[in-house]
Amino acid sequence: MHTARLLKMMAVGGAAALVLAACGGGSDSGSGDSGGVPDVPTYQGPVGDGEGALNILAWPGYAENGSTDPSANWVGPFEEATGCKVNVKTFGTSDEAVKLMQGGGWDVVSASGDASLRLIYGGNVQPINMDLVPNYADIFPDLKMKSHNSVNGVAYGVPHGRGANLLVWNKEKVGETVDSWSVMFEPDSPAAGGVGPYDSPIYIADAAVYLMATQPELGIKDPYAIDQTQFDAAINLLKQQEPLVSEYWSDYLKQIDAVNAGTMTAATSWQVIVNGFDPATVGSVKAKEGATGWSDTWMIAKDTPNLNCAYKWLDWIASPEVNQQATAWFGEAPSNVKACDIDPEQCATYHANEPAYWENVYYWNTPTEVCLDGRTDVKCVPYSEWSKAWSELRS
């Protein structure tokens, strides 16, 4: 009868852990104080010969070497041109990317707006000297120096691609034309029981965008800079939405399945998913209230031993040809103006050239206690609270 002894050993282990925890108190109270940006020096150049290796952390589809599809290969030519042997790891969520960068060992990362600020304030990435990235000159001006890729006028990365989160709906069950998120939020919606929100804390911003239009008295200017009152209103809206929901999705294959099966009748979606639906049965639109979206940024780790290779990669991925190839493969708008000369059709599909289209697209950003919209009289709700509230809402 060894169970008793095993239990005893486990109890001892637990007690030891308690003691360790008590002793560990007081050390290292965290590096990322939301007040200031860690002072990380900018590389002055010049970019010399490559170090022979580069470790890339990327969204799936952002750094392809031909192993997924032989036609999608812009890592191989990079290795040939620079001699930097590339090692790619992909991640599934922004949170995962942040965790991996904090662990170290990666030279560059493609960070979405909801990860980039955390990396900057956490001292995990370094400012970029744009003189060393010639192709930066051709990046769309409305993507440069945004609140998610720069701090105090200092750029921390090169924009990669962008997209808006779209509203899709089942034409047969919800109606021929729909132009408002109301079908996903209002109790009398024809899509009740078939609503499909995105399963991530960042979806709270979608509720905030809807509130910007429907409850202007709340005074929301930026869906990622909301104070407690505004935050509570957004959470209440999401609670009102909950009975209408059929499924929350984060796996896009699950969404494709549910929309095609007709069980998900109104949902948030991405352009790349929409391209696979039959336009006769499934409608898609950027709703009139505006939408959340993403704009990704290539950043360089603070202590990278492969700085030359990292700069070479940033310039490589921002070049018109590679930027076009990579964003087309993923299904989003390219960030390089000249990419549109190569494939005008892609730029039309993803609205790359239409500044007006992006005006009410709010790129994913990391909510911080210091309000991102510049308000100083209130504290905003930080991302950790968003995450907690979402987890509670879903429980």
Next chain:
Amino acid sequence: MATTTASPPKGGFGYRHPRARLAALLAAPMAWLVVVYLGSLAALFLTAFWTVDGFTGALVRTFTLENFVDVFTTPAYLQTMLRTLGIAISVTLLCLLIGVPVAFFMARVARPRWQPLLVALILTPLWASYLVKVYAWRAMLSPEQGVLAWFLAPLGLDSPGFGELSIIVTLTYLWLPYMILPVYAGFTRVPNSMLDASADLGAKGWRTFRSVIVPIIFPTMVAGSIFTFSLSLGDYITAQIVGGKVIMLGNVVQQNYVTNLPFAAAFATIPVIIVLLYLAAVRRTGALDNL
């Protein structure tokens, strides 16, 4: 070997030093158990008392009980705990309900030469990928277009859709072999002489089953229930795929482990505690002694 020349004719170093022999035998498994298993559990408990930087999500190593307070005072989390417990218990009961008759048939009714084939058939689903099986159930249970909906349509019924019920059905399917196999082994161990004695004493089938067979196979039912219960308690992928908007304990851990590792760790201790309580309860029945 140099030592053998000087040693007595019988046995070597290990023979003369039984403790050394035991140490050599157990070194690898003990290292595995202590370092990997208990070590990770200790790390889990340790992390549960830390907190994170609200902005960057980096670990802050200061002692706090806040995570546990959050876990046990938030109604939504308590509800998830109870729901998960309910699902795990339902799955276990369903597995017993289906598994025991199947195991009985395999061991006592089917012809002996069919038995290996039946065991192989029960094992077959275990060779298929877990994900494939869950996605298959998604297709089965899908409302309106699913296989189940198609079968039920003539009766004017629809599939239950995605929710608690579909999670229970899917988990029952997944873990059923873990119930059938130990119970089957238990049935094969029931001596025929006891059944004969029971019959000689005038007991009919049902009475024999209740008074002779069940006490003998009870420990194996408990063993099976430990598998089905603890596997259900920790599962989160099934809930993600066929659960609709219903989530389980594991999903809360999964949602939090990247943004708030200490909270996830505090939450992850709950299933550990529940399983320990379950094992303690099982031990009181004495079922573990007979395994």
